[in-house]
Amino acid sequence: MTATLPDRDTSSTRVARRHRLAERGIDRQLLLLAPALICVLALFVYPFAYGIGLSFQPAEGGVFGAYRAFFTDAYQRDTIATTLGLALPAAILNVAASVPIAYRMRGRFRGKRVLTTILVVPITLGTVLTAEGLLNYLGPTGWFNRTLMTIGLTDEPVRLTNNYWGVFFSLVITGFPFAFLLILSYLSGIDPTLDRAAATLGAGWWQRFHRITLPLLAPGLATTFCLTFVLAFSVFPSAVLVGDPAGTTRVISIAAYHAAYEVYDYPLGSAIAVIMGLVELAVVAVVLGLRSLLYTGSTGGKG
Amino acid sequence: MKSRMTVGAWLVWGAVVFFFVHLAGVIFSVVVNSFGERWFDTWLPQGWTTKWYASAWNEFGLFQILIVTLEVALLVVAISLLVGVPASYILARRSFPGRRLIYLLFLLPILMPPITYGIPLATVLYKYGLAGHLAGVVLANLVPSIPFVILTMTPFIEQIDPSVERAARMCGARTGQVFVRILSPLLVPGILAASILVLVRTVGMFELTFLTAGPDSQTLVVALYYSMSAAGIRAQQSVDAMAVIYMASMLVLLVIALRFVNPTQLVARVKEDPE
Numbered sequence: 001m002t003a004t005l006p007d008r009d010t011s012s013t014r015v016a017r018r019h020r021l022a023e024r025g026i027d028r029q030l031l032l033l034a035p036a037l038i039c040v041l042a043l044f045v046y047p048f049a050y051g052i053g054l055s056f057q058p059a060e061g062g063v064f065g066a067y068r069a070f071f072t073d074a075y076q077r078d079t080i081a082t083t084l085g086l087a088l089p090a091a092i093l094n095v096a097a098s099v100p101i102a103y104r105m106r107g108r109f110r111g112k113r114v115l116t117t118i119l120v121v122p123i124t125l126g127t128v129l130t131a132e133g134l135l136n137y138l139g140p141t142g143w144f145n146r147t148l149m150t151i152g153l154t155d156e157p158v159r160l161t162n163n164y165w166g167v168f169f170s171l172v173i174t175g176f177p178f179a180f181l182l183i184l185s186y187l188s189g190i191d192p193t194l195d196r197a198a199a200t201l202g203a204g205w206w207q208r209f210h211r212i213t214l215p216l217l218a219p220g221l222a223t224t225f226c227l228t229f230v231l232a233f234s235v236f237p238s239a240v241l242v243g244d245p246a247g248t249t250r251v252i253s254i255a256a257y258h259a260a261y262e263v264y265d266y267p268l269g270s271a272i273a274v275i276m277g278l279v280e281l282a283v284v285a286v287v288l289g290l291r292s293l294l295y296t297g298s299t300g301g302k303g
Numbered sequence: 304m305k306s307r308m309t310v311g312a313w314l315v316w317g318a319v320v321f322f323f324v325h326l327a328g329v330i331f332s333v334v335v336n337s338f339g340e341r342w343f344d345t346w347l348p349q350g351w352t353t354k355w356y357a358s359a360w361n362e363f364g365l366f367q368i369l370i371v372t373l374e375v376a377l378l379v380v381a382i383s384l385l386v387g388v389p390a391s392y393i394l395a396r397r398s399f400p401g402r403r404l405i406y407l408l409f410l411l412p413i414l415m416p417p418i419t420y421g422i423p424l425a426t427v428l429y430k431y432g433l434a435g436h437l438a439g440v441v442l443a444n445l446v447p448s449i450p451f452v453i454l455t456m457t458p459f460i461e462q463i464d465p466s467v468e469r470a471a472r473m474c475g476a477r478t479g480q481v482f483v484r485i486l487s488p489l490l491v492p493g494i495l496a497a498s499i500l501v502l503v504r505t506v507g508m509f510e511l512t513f514l515t516a517g518p519d520s521q522t523l524v525v526a527l528y529y530s531m532s533a534a535g536i537r538a539q540q541s542v543d544a545m546a547v548i549y550m551a552s553m554l555v556l557l558v559i560a561l562r563f564v565n566p567t568q569l570v571a572r573v574k575e576d577p578e
Contacts, residue, residue, distance in 0.1 A: 025399035029478060036390030036449055037405065043446045044412050044420060051423025097318060104315045115319075117561060122326060124553050126507045128528050132546045133329030136336055143328050146346065173326060226414075234416025237509055241531055253418040260422050261514075269422050277419040284414070 055271035066271035076272070079252040080279055086164070086239075086251065087232035088283075090171035094179040094232075095225050099217075102184040103209065116184070119177035130170045131241035135161050138169065166242030167249045171232045179228045186220030187213070222291035226284045233280050252276045333550070337543035355544040363526060363545055369552075372522040374437060375512070376505045379444045380498045386445075387452030388494065392486070394453065395460040409450040417510035420446065425514040435517030443511040448501045455500055459493025460486075492563070499560040506556060523549050 021027065058065035070076045105112065122130065138144050140157040148154050160166060190213060198208045236253040243249030256276060260269025337355055339348025359365060394406060412420065424443055428434035433442060463486065471485045487494075506522070513525050521529070527549050530542045 025397060030393060030397070030399060032389035032478075033393045033405070035386040036409070036453065039386055039445060039449055040408055040412070043424065043442060045408070047424040047427040048420055050427050051420075054423070054426065100311070101315050101318060104312065118323065118326075120557065120561070121330075121554070124503055124507055124557050125330075125550060126509060126524060126553075128509055128524050128531070129333070129546055129550055129553075130329065132527075132531060132543065133333045136332035136543070137325070137328045143332060143346070144325075173329065176322065230414060230416055234418050234510065236418055237513075237528055241528070253416070256418060256422055257514075260426065266426055270426065273419050273422040277415060280416060280419070 051270035052274055054267050055274050056267075058267040058271075059265075066265075066267045067275070069268060070271055070275065075250075076255055079250055079255045080275070082249065083233060083235070083251040083253075083276075084279070084283075086167055086171065086235060086249065087229055090168055090175055090232045091179075091225055091229040094172060094175040094228050095183070095221065097176060098180040098183045098224070099221070102180055102187050103213065105184065106187040116181060119181060122173050122177050125174075127170055127174055127235070127238040128241070130173050131166075131238045134166055134170055134173075134238075134242050138166065161242050163244050164248050167235060167239050170238035170242055171235060175228050175232055178231060179224050182224045182227065183217070183220065186217060186224070189220075190216045218291055222287050225287055229283060229287075230280060233276075233283075252279070330550070333543050333546050336540055337547045339540060342540075355538065355540040356548075358538070359541045359544040359548070362541060363530060365526075365545065365548065367519070368521060368523055368526045371437070371520055372506060372552075375440050375444065375520075375522055376502050378437075378441045379448050379505045380501050382441070383445055383448035383452045383501055384494060384498055387449045387497070388456055388490070389482070390449075391453040391456035392460055392482075395457045396465065409453050411450075412446050413450050413454070417447065417508070418514075421511050421514045424511075428515055434515045435520065437520045439515040439517075440512050440520050440522070443515040444505050444508055446511070447508075448505065451501060451504065452497045455497040456490070456493050459490055459496075463489050496564045499556070499563055503553070503556050503560055506553065523552065 018027070055066050056063050058069070061068055105115070136142055138160040140159070144160070145154075145157040148158060149156075160169070194212050194216070195208055198212050203211065234253060235251055236257070239245060239249045239251045239254060243251075245254055252272060253276065256269050256272035259265050259272055335348065336342060338351050338353065340350030340352050342348035390409075394402065394409075421443065424446065425434055425439075428439045428442065433439040467489075468481055468485060471481050476484065507524060508522075509524050509528065512522050513528065516522065516525050527542075527545055530545060
């Protein structure tokens with residue numbers, strides 16, 4: 001009897017602790033989360049931490065050698081400006097063009113499903129195929145230049161591939177449908193009775209758009225801009241294929257790839273990847289910060 | 304005011320038509336070129352042929368590439384579902400300390416450009432000898448796929464009445480039984496949607512596969528990239544034939560996908576009301 005007493009004691013404290021944890025929402029069922037968490041930790045967090053660690057261990061130049069090498073070399077440093085110069089205008093154009101078009105098409109009309117289906121096509125085709133198509137279509141003897149010359153707008157072909165514009169168009173072709181579909185689904189989440197109530201009170205369409213729809217759309221706009229920007233920021237295949245990868249469209253992902261897999265300078269490659277992530281997160285933070293300055297409160301719709 | 308509305312409508316429809324005309328130009332110039340005999344300074348090729356498909360099939364070893372693409376896509380779908388569905392169940396149903404942090408952790412891989420984490424990931428995979436093989440490609444593609452399954456599944460799980468599960472538990476079912484006998488049948492639409500979305504994204508995923516694939520583990524889109532960047536060695540039409548094969552397989556996937564999911568779901572997880 002005396003031998004079993006301490007045994008029962010520990011088991012009862014174990015039960016008590018389990019109860020206390022269960023009250024806070026922790027029990028064995030949470031183990032279902034473990035596989036996914038292990039995958040993300042092993043395949044995302046650990047490599048990232050490893051990359052950050054590697055970026056501080058360059059072959060020469062001390063702890064910050066790789067970062068110093070990046071920022072002192074104008075050829076490398078300018079890739080940030082090049083990438084932003086491509087990604088920001090493309091993302092702004094995609095979102096700005098999507099808003100009026102989606103606003104006009106937010107209601108029900110015949111062929112809406114067909115329209116959205118066609119718009120999904122360029123997203124699924126991806127940048128590699130778009131690049132191939134742009135090379136054919138916008139090239140010196142492609143249909144586009146041929147049409148321009150037939151109409152008589154130009155005498156000689158306009159150069160639109162293997163430079164800034166080729167990459168820009170590829171970003172618009174894959175980015176615009178993406179932005180449009182997102183904004184369309186945000187818009188259809190806004191309660192239409194709000195718009196009708198404003199109309200009853202005598203508001204014109206501009207007032208209704210400006211005072212009712214736009215503020216409610218603001219969170220969705222910020223999210224859309226961020227996702228479109230991330231898509232455009234990671235431009236890699238099209239910058240190589242339809243761009244001028246050694247000059248005007250040498251974006252930061254090309255620099256990172258070049259350092260890691262063509263020069264085999266893994267510290268520099270990791271450092272550039274880290275810088276790329278930081279720049280991207282900085283833009284996202286600015287956009288989300290601006291949004292919280294402009295409007296805070298309930299979105300009214302489902303966001 | 305009436306006239307301004309119609310001007311606006313004209314502008315909007317004009318912009319849409321403008322976009323579609325150029326989109327069609329981009330797509331059809333690839334298709335036409337792949338069937339063309341010789342096409343230099345004319346509107347259309349001088350003759351039509353299918354020989355480029357035969358040469359693409361043989362030169363690029365397309366059969367092998369298609370098999371690899373299928374293997375990678377199916378493995379990624381299967382693993383990310385097995386891992387992601389239980390996790391999304393917990394995240395949808397339970398509240399516990401650190402839930403927001405874990406949710407953010409699952410969101411990050413979707414918010415970061417693939418190249419950013421792809422380069423350190425590929426470096427780690429090379430260190431352990433996994434990259435350059437099928438295993439490395441599958442592991443790399445799991446990074447965005449698992450979070451994507453979690454995000455796609457959450458609304459489907461939220462729709463299931465928790466009292467159904469409680470009733471099953473009252474009748475003595477264990478967690479495993481609840482999953483297999485109660486939740487899985489109810490979640491079939493969500494699982495189908497998630498698996499098709501992951502399939503489309505994996506087949507189209509360029510960056511991660513590109514960074515981790517070896518010569519015998521290239522998927523279709525990576526093989527297309529390599530054949531394009533080595534243009535000049537092979538006939539342009541042959542590359543275009545391969546592009547058309549890629550396009551056709553993506554369109555087949557898309558048609559299947561659209562039977563199960565809303566077009567907007569291919570872009571993001573947004574609930575849409577039945578209109």
